[in-house]
Amino acid sequence: MIVSALDDTRVAFDSVAAHYDGPSGNNGLIQDMRREMWRWLDASFPRDSDLIDLGCGTGLDAVRMATRGHRVLATDWSPRMVARARGRAASARVGDRVRTAAIGAHELERIAGSAIFDGVYSNLGALNCLPDLTPVSRECARLIRSGGRLVFTVIGRWCPWEIAYYSSRADWRRVSVRFSRRMMPVGMNGHTVWTRYWTPRELYRMFAGEFSLLHFRALCLFAPPPYLTWLKDRHEGWFEQLWRWDRRVGGWPLLRSLGDHFLIVMARR
Numbered sequence: 067m068i069v070s071a072l073d074d075t076r077v078a079f080d081s082v083a084a085h086y087d088g089p090s091g092n093n094g095l096i097q098d099m100r101r102e103m104w105r106w107l108d109a110s111f112p113r114d115s116d117l118i119d120l121g122c123g124t125g126l127d128a129v130r131m132a133t134r135g136h137r138v139l140a141t142d143w144s145p146r147m148v149a150r151a152r153g154r155a156a157s158a159r160v161g162d163r164v165r166t167a168a169i170g171a172h173e174l175e176r177i178a179g180s181a182i183f184d185g186v187y188s189n190l191g192a193l194n195c196l197p198d199l200t201p202v203s204r205e206c207a208r209l210i211r212s213g214g215r216l217v218f219t220v221i222g223r224w225c226p227w228e229i230a231y232y233s234s235r236a237d238w239r240r241v242s243v244r245f246s247r248r249m250m251p252v253g254m255n256g257h258t259v260w261t262r263y264w265t266p267r268e269l270y271r272m273f274a275g276e277f278s279l280l281h282f283r284a285l286c287l288f289a290p291p292p293y294l295t296w297l298k299d300r301h302e303g304w305f306e307q308l309w310r311w312d313r314r315v316g317g318w319p320l321l322r323s324l325g326d327h328f329l330i331v332m333a334r335r
């Protein structure tokens with residue numbers, strides 16, 4: 067079941083790789099979240115860091131980090147996403163700073179060495195495509211030097227917008243999907259992405275052995291989730307204010323466990 071779930075997910079992302087940096091994978095709301103992630107990446111990694119991007123997609127973050135002076139090993143389970151990331155790095159003339167590898171986050175043992183990276187990041191839910199994050203935690207602990215950082219954005223369990231939106235349509239299956247502790251099938255482009263949802267605390271528990279928790283916060287708590295992009299298009303004026311609230315109070319106790327995604331920062335002991 068697990069192997070076939072991972073395979074389904076790879077086929078699904080392969081099928082969208084050609085245009086995933088367009089409206090489906092990088093619409094205005096996703097770009098807002100990406101900007102937040104970049105702020106935290108910049109705060110976490112000094113210039114000239116050696117980093118791994120887990121689930122790099124088409125390489126938007128990897129190329130951005132490379133242009134800021136880092137060296138990135140951009141990895142993804144979907145070979146077509148990896149090909150896109152490689153092409154993007156070459157076009158941006160940072161091919162020498164972005165290495166690419168079709169490696170799933172569940173098979174990081176394929177990367178040789180120990181304590182050779184300053185950090186690992188993963189943006190926008192790649193880690194939700196794994197049934198268990200203990201292997202990721204174990205391999206990150208091997209690969210990162212002491213003091214190095216993990217910075218992840220992950221799809222959370224408690225999303226007030228989603229609960230309100232699907233309740234208003236009496237779509238109870240969709241309301242309940244994030245509360246399962248199992249991998250759940252989510253449709254994409256006629257395929258299935260098997261998705262497991264986490265709270266920040268559940269996720270941290272798997273990393274607690276070797277990593278200290280530095281910070282976590284909600285992303286898209288007041289701002290709506292990316293699939294409600296039509297709201298942004300209709301009410302553009304609201305959005306900057308909603309994001310201001312996200313930035314101001316997204317890290318407060320209780321509120322930080324809500325939101326469409328959460329962002330979490332940990333340090334290697």
Ligand SMILES: C[S@@+](CC[C@H](N)C(=O)[O-])C[C@H]1O[C@@H](n2cnc3c(N)ncnc32)[C@H](O)[C@@H]1O
Binds near residue numbers: 079123142144172191
């Ligand atoms: C929602 S996309 C995000 C992509 C990219 N991080 C971004 O910010 O645009 C999720 C990515 O996770 C990748 N993925 C899915 N399962 C994975 C796995 N087991 N290991 C690594 N990457 C995976 C997909 O191929 C896809 O590129």
